[in-house]
Amino acid sequence: xQSTKIRAITISISCLLIVSVVMGMxxxxxxISPLQIMAILVGKTSMNTSIxxxxxxxxxxxxxxxxxxxxxxxxxSSLAISGAAMQGLFRNPLADPSLIGISSxxxxxxxxxxxxxxxxxxxxTSVAGTYALxxxxxxxxxxxxxxxxxxxxxxxxxxxxxxxxxGIAINSLAGAGTGLFxxxxxDAQLRSITFWMLGSLGGATWSSVLGILPFTLLxxxxxxxxxxxxxxxxxxxxxxxxxxxxxxxxxxxxxxLAALCVGASVAVAGIIGFVGLVVPHIxxxxxxxDNRYLLLLTPILGALLLVSADLAARTLFIPSELPIGIITxxxxxxxxxYMVVKxxxxxxxx
Amino acid sequence: MLRVQNIQFRISPNLSLSxxxxxxxxxxxxxxLGANGAVKSTLLKIITGALKMNSGNVFINDLPISYWTSKExxxxxxxxxxxxxxxxxxxxxxxxxxxxxxxxxxKATLEDENIVACVLEKTGIxxxxxxxxxxxxxxxxxxVHLARVLAQISGKKNAEPRYLFMDExxxxxxxxxxxxxxxxxxxxxxxxxxVVAVLHDLNLALQYADKIILLKNGxxxxxxxxxxxxxxxxxSDVYDLPLTIFYPPSGSHPMVIPFANNINNNELINN
Numbered sequence: 001x002q003s004t005k006i007r008a009i010t011i012s013i014s015c016l017l018i019v020s021v022v023m024g025m026x027x028x029x030x031x032i033s034p035l036q037i038m039a040i041l042v043g044k045t046s047m048n049t050s051i052x053x054x055x056x057x058x059x060x061x062x063x064x065x066x067x068x069x070x071x072x073x074x075x076x077s078s079l080a081i082s083g084a085a086m087q088g089l090f091r092n093p094l095a096d097p098s099l100i101g102i103s104s105x106x107x108x109x110x111x112x113x114x115x116x117x118x119x120x121x122x123x124x125t126s127v128a129g130t131y132a133l134x135x136x137x138x139x140x141x142x143x144x145x146x147x148x149x150x151x152x153x154x155x156x157x158x159x160x161x162x163x164x165x166x167g168i169a170i171n172s173l174a175g176a177g178t179g180l181f182x183x184x185x186x187d188a189q190l191r192s193i194t195f196w197m198l199g200s201l202g203g204a205t206w207s208s209v210l211g212i213l214p215f216t217l218l219x220x221x222x223x224x225x226x227x228x229x230x231x232x233x234x235x236x237x238x239x240x241x242x243x244x245x246x247x248x249x250x251x252x253x254x255x256x257l258a259a260l261c262v263g264a265s266v267a268v269a270g271i272i273g274f275v276g277l278v279v280p281h282i283x284x285x286x287x288x289x290d291n292r293y294l295l296l297l298t299p300i301l302g303a304l305l306l307v308s309a310d311l312a313a314r315t316l317f318i319p320s321e322l323p324i325g326i327i328t329x330x331x332x333x334x335x336x337x338y339m340v341v342k343x344x345x346x347x348x349x350x
Numbered sequence: 351m352l353r354v355q356n357i358q359f360r361i362s363p364n365l366s367l368s369x370x371x372x373x374x375x376x377x378x379x380x381x382x383l384g385a386n387g388a389v390k391s392t393l394l395k396i397i398t399g400a401l402k403m404n405s406g407n408v409f410i411n412d413l414p415i416s417y418w419t420s421k422e423x424x425x426x427x428x429x430x431x432x433x434x435x436x437x438x439x440x441x442x443x444x445x446x447x448x449x450x451x452x453x454x455x456x457k458a459t460l461e462d463e464n465i466v467a468c469v470l471e472k473t474g475i476x477x478x479x480x481x482x483x484x485x486x487x488x489x490x491x492x493x494v495h496l497a498r499v500l501a502q503i504s505g506k507k508n509a510e511p512r513y514l515f516m517d518e519x520x521x522x523x524x525x526x527x528x529x530x531x532x533x534x535x536x537x538x539x540x541x542x543x544x545v546v547a548v549l550h551d552l553n554l555a556l557q558y559a560d561k562i563i564l565l566k567n568g569x570x571x572x573x574x575x576x577x578x579x580x581x582x583x584x585x586s587d588v589y590d591l592p593l594t595i596f597y598p599p600s601g602s603h604p605m606v607i608p609f610a611n612n613i614n615n616n617e618l619i620n621n
Contacts, residue, residue: 091437228451235448236435238400243502244424244452289438292456 006293009286013297017073017304024069024311029318030060037061068204071212072310073303075201075269078216078261080302083276084283084294085223085254086145088230090152090163093284094339096277097262100148100163101170102141103273106259106266108174108181109140114192115181131211138215138263144170145255200323201269201310208268215264219257220299226250227291234289272325274332275302281339351375352513352544354397357406367393367568370406374561376511379536379545381555384565385589390548391432391517393565397546398429398515411510424452427513428499432521432548434491436483442494443479446470449501465504466497472534473497474527488522496531500538507542514538516547520554532558552593552606556580564588580606 026032032040032053039051040058079097086095097103113136148170152163182193229250232240241247265272279302280294287293309327316322357370367389374380382390395401397408399415408415410427428449436445446469450462458466470476473493478486483494496519503512514535520528528551536558539545549555555562555576562579564572566588572579585593585606592609 091435093438228456231440231444232448232451234436234438234440235445236431239429239431239434241400241420242398242424242427242429243448244421246420284439288444289440290444 002287006287006297010297010300013300013304017300017307020304020307020311021069021073024072024307025061025065027311027315028060028065030057032057032061032065063206064204067206067209068201068310069307070209071201071204071268072306074209074212074216075265075272076275076302076304076306077299078219078302079265079272079275080279080298080305081223081295082219082258082261084280084291084298085219085226085230086258086276087280088226088233088291089251089254090149091234091236092163093281094277094336095163096274096336097141097145097258098271098273099277099336100144100167101174102144102148102259102262103266103271104171104174104178105144106137106141106263107271108177109263110137110267111178111181111193112136115185115189133267134211134215134264136263137267138260141259141263141266142256144174145259149251149255200313200321200325202314202321203268212264212268215260219261223254223257224292224295226254227295230254230291230295270323270325272306272328274328274336275306277339278328278332278335279305281335351409351411351511352397352546353407353409353412355407355409357393357396357408358404359392359396359401359406360404361389361392361568365389365568367396367403370570372561372563372570372573374544374546376542376544377539378560379539379547379558380561380563381559382546382548382563382565383552383555383588384571387567388565388588389568390565394429394515394517394546394548398427399423400429410513421452424502426503426510427515428502430495430499430514430516430519432517434495436491439482439484441479442475442481442483442486443470445483445494446479446497446501449498452502453505461505465501469497469500469504472500474530489524489527492519492522493527493531496534500534503538503543512543514543514545516545518548518550520549520551528554552580552585553603556595556606557603 022034022037025037026034035051036053036057040053040061083096086097087093089095110133113133148163148166151166152159154162182190185193229240229245232243232245233247233250235243237247240250280298283294283297283301287297306324306328309331310324313322313324313327352374354373355371357367359367361367365387370393372380382393384390392401396403397415399408399418399420410418410423415423443466446466447458447462449469450458450465454462467476470479473496475490475493475497478490478494483491486494499514499516503514516535519531519535523531532547532554535545535547539560547559549559559576561574562572562576563570564579564584571588572584580595582594585595594607594609595604596607597604
């Protein structure tokens with residue numbers, strides 16, 4: 001039965017997520033065993049335990065690994081669910097925030113903000129700075145999302161080629177804009193930009209975790225309520241309205257929430273592509289397109305994917321560290337090509 | 351009952367719907383007929399609330415359509431569109447269940463399940479119920495949407511009629527399924543509901559409709575019972591083609607036959 005299958009998948013990817021989180025906290029230059037992790041976390045709050053751990057282990061876990069893993073969980077889950085929701089809205093499985101230009105719009109906004117004035121010193125290190133940068137990237141993401149949506153809609157249908165071409169145009173436009181601002185930046189700003197553009201979770205601190213917490217949790221908890229509306233959307237906007245969906249409200253809320261979490265994650269981690277594309281697709285392959293289950297499972301798998309990708313990014317070539325965007329693109333780009341080929345085939349069949 | 355009063359709607363400088371008035375009583379099937387570009391689909395969009403008219407009134411159960419929220423409207427009216435854009439691999443059963451969405455919050459009730467099973471049978475697609483929608487033929491997909499809109503307005507009834515609006519329901523269907531689709535619509539009407547359908551096939555209209563709305567270039571050329579509105583003259587005028595209504599000696603329904611001008615009409619009429 002479908003429901004038992006869904007339950008089994010939910011349980012297994014949740015278990016894998018827990019395992020990957022423990023591995024993410026334990027593995028690296030300083031290794032910490034699962035028992036020690038527990039002891040440190042419990043010891044932090046109260047009682048003594050018999051398990052021994054060093055001060056180095058404690059500070060590595062609390063100050064570096066824990067915020068980093070939490071950041072990966074927050075960004076992975078929210079990028080994945082906003083990808084799924086965007087795909088529902090565009091009625092097409094290829095709509096991914098990084099592919100259609102939303103992420104680069106956000107990153108352009110961030111660079112512009114750094115050069116044009118947000119105090120470049122404190123940006124990435126304080127909660128308020130994270131909020132400010134998040135807000136700016138959110139605006140950038142929002143404007144590009146609305147633009148791409150408007151461009152790609154025609155007569156209640158999403159024109160896929162327009163959507164992808166608009167994405168290419170916006171990506172290169174934002175790239176050019178980012179380049180211009182980099183060119184105009186002074187040395188201090190340039191350092192800020194470079195540091196930020198590296199796009200990894202390496203800069204994770206408790207303030208970046210707290211900085212994006214509201215913007216990433218909101219989509220994860222609100223979007224599942226739109227599952228039925230998004231299912232109805234797959235019949236076309238007019239049919240969704242005839243099924244009692246307030247289509248304008250659904251569109252506005254989903255674009256806002258997606259822009260919010262893409263903006264927030266770009267603000268602290270740069271562009272991490274393809275999470276929103278690959279994760280929902282894997283879930284659809286295993287349980288079908290019903291958004292009522294899709295929107296519950298994508299955040300779990302998204303978190304799992306990003307925690308594991310980050311683990312690979314920082315442990316494959318110790319002591320140097322790969323930007324996580326490289327890992328997700330290595331997985332995502334071939335996957336995307338495969339999906340494009342498949343999409344072409346189904347179009348031919350009609 | 352559905353009451354339409356004096357609809358005006360401008361489409362382009364040279365084309366507009368004007369002075370459209372008619373009403374549909376419970377139990378009736380009303381067909382909208384007219385040539386391509388007669389503004390039939392636009393009229394249907396206006397009376398279902400998908401487009402806002404420039405002036406005029408549409409009353410559903412004596413309440414102006416602008417007073418209805420889309421949520422309330424979706425519980426008693428369903429619209430079957432000419433084209434459907436589903437591109438995701440839902441199963442047939444899931445698509446039909448979408449018709450019940452206005453009636454449940456998150457989880458379908460037993461009643462919803464029963465209604466879905468019932469309409470699957472009515473539309474003859476119960477064998478397809480676990481199939482992937484995308485793997486179906488155009489005609490089969492059309493029947494799935496028929497089942498979906500029926501599911502939307504089936505179930506426990508109160509005194510008010512429910513409304514089924516169809517734009518070209520016979521699209522893609524073979525002759526057998528064209529008739530079974532209209533039979534289903536007719537049965538639905540006879541349970542005390544209203545059906546309004548845009549039809550291209552005049553013979554289907556002659557056979558199933560109770561009343562006819564004739565449109566030409568956005569103007570209403572006639573509204574009333576089939577026998578009074580569908581005449582040789584009115585049809586020939588609306589379609590710009592000589593058309594003759596013909597009563598087959600052994601058939602129960604009249605038929606419409608087109609004649610090219612060079613064929614002698616008398617021959618067939620004399621038969």
